[in-house]
Amino acid sequence: MSQPPERRRVAFLFNHDTAHQYSHSAGVMREYLQQAPDDEVVAVVRDAEVAAIVATMTGPEAASRITWHELLLRAGSRLCSHR
DSSP states (O other): OOOOOOOOEEEEEEOSSOHHHHHHHHHHHHHHHHHOTTSEEEEEESSHHHHHHHHHHHOHHHHHHEEEEEEEOOTTOOOEEEO
């Protein structure tokens, strides 16, 4: 008997101020969700505004399946994630 494939966790980073990046990556993220429905897809976003833009671009069904993380950047600190 073969074992089921391992569930993967894939992250997409949205930390730039360019809609061009959002449209390409959001499309890839939406397609990934369709092709690998059992995997976890994480969107790491600069802020809530970017999350809203990306969620609109992926569509409501895909957006509801994405785990959203907002970056917390403080002066002089290292990159960290906030759930």
